[in-house]
Amino acid sequence: MERTSVADMVDNNGEWRWAAFQSYLPFNVLLWVAAKKCPIESDTRDMVGWYLREDLNFSVKSAYPTRIKDYSGSKEPVWGLIHKYRGLSKIKYFLWLVGKGRIMNNAERVRRHFSSVSNCTCCMASIEDIDHVLRSCPLAFTIWVDVIKREKLNEFMTMDIKSWLMYNLGDPGYFVHAVEHWDIMFGAIVWNIWLNRNVIAFETPVDDCRSVMDKNLHLKEATCVALAMRSSVQVVHQGIRVRPKR
Ligand SMILES: [Zn+2]
Numbered sequence: 001m002e003r004t005s006v007a008d009m010v011d012n013n014g015e016w017r018w019a020a021f022q023s024y025l026p027f028n029v030l031l032w033v034a035a036k037k038c039p040i041e042s043d044t045r046d047m048v049g050w051y052l053r054e055d056l057n058f059s060v061k062s063a064y065p066t067r068i069k070d071y072s073g074s075k076e077p078v079w080g081l082i083h084k085y086r087g088l089s090k091i092k093y094f095l096w097l098v099g100k101g102r103i104m105n106n107a108e109r110v111r112r113h114f115s116s117v118s119n120c121t122c123c124m125a126s127i128e129d130i131d132h133v134l135r136s137c138p139l140a141f142t143i144w145v146d147v148i149k150r151e152k153l154n155e156f157m158t159m160d161i162k163s164w165l166m167y168n169l170g171d172p173g174y175f176v177h178a179v180e181h182w183d184i185m186f187g188a189i190v191w192n193i194w195l196n197r198n199v200i201a202f203e204t205p206v207d208d209c210r211s212v213m214d215k216n217l218h219l220k221e222a223t224c225v226a227l228a229m230r231s232s233v234q235v236v237h238q239g240i241r242v243r244p245k246r
Contacts, residue, residue: 005046010038078162081169087223091187094194098130099165103194105133106201121201130161133197140193143213147189148175181224188219 009017016038022030039046049056052063078099085092097103106128109115120128122139134140135157148156152175159167167174172182192215199206208215 007039007046014038014040076162077170078166081166085169085183085187086227087184087187088191088219091191094191095165095169095187098134098190099162101130101161103130103133105129107132122197134190134193135164137197139196139200139212143189143193143216146213147178147185149177181220184223185216185220188216188223192216192219 050058082095107118110118168186169183172179192212
């Protein structure tokens with residue numbers, strides 16, 4: 001059939017010209033057409049529209065379910081806690097990758113066939129997976145030993161990663177005594193352990209010679225100051241009264 005429009009398929013009496021198109025369409029579509037009122041020429045011109053919305057306007061939200069057909073969203077509380085993380089966005093994203101098990105450690109590189117070596121570059125342990133990088137590698141462990149309650153250390157080191165994120169972000173008193181801003185501090189520690197690992201793994205020259213713990217404390221303090229400033233700005237905004245023009 002030549003290039004044509006829906007309006008061309010309607011006769012002068014406002015009825016569908018079945019003979020012109022019924023042999024080209026499957027039966028279920030013909031039933032759908034039969035249930036539709038013919039377009040009236042005076043109403044509007046033919047136009048392209050997005051079929052998934054009533055108003056025919058495209059939106060990413062309406063397209064998303066067509067790309068991920070079995071998507072139903074995750075109900076696991078850990079994702080909500082990561083979403084509410086108060087620190088830097090790049091750390092929030094990193095925590096999300098940790099929860100998904102997708103940070104690019106050597107075990108992950110082997111799994112993706114990028115490499116055949118899964119050893120830890122820092123301590124030469126045979127498998128460098130997420131658990132090793134962020135908890136059991138000596139680079140990480142020496143930091144956790146200093147901040148985690150002694151009686152909880154074994155549980156902290158052996159808990160599955162999602163629960164580990166969940167307790168540290170949502171229940172700070174469970175693992176540490178210094179609970180104030182522990183969620184921010186925890187994110188800073190995890191992030192700096194990862195950066196420190198990358199410095200060693202990629203032999204990156206370092207300008208900042210502070211210890212990992214000093215960097216954690218500095219990052220936590222800077223984040224808390226920024227949060228305090230933001231909340232004070234919001235208070236000022238809420239205090240503004242706008243008078244109508246006369
Ligand atoms: Zn290691």
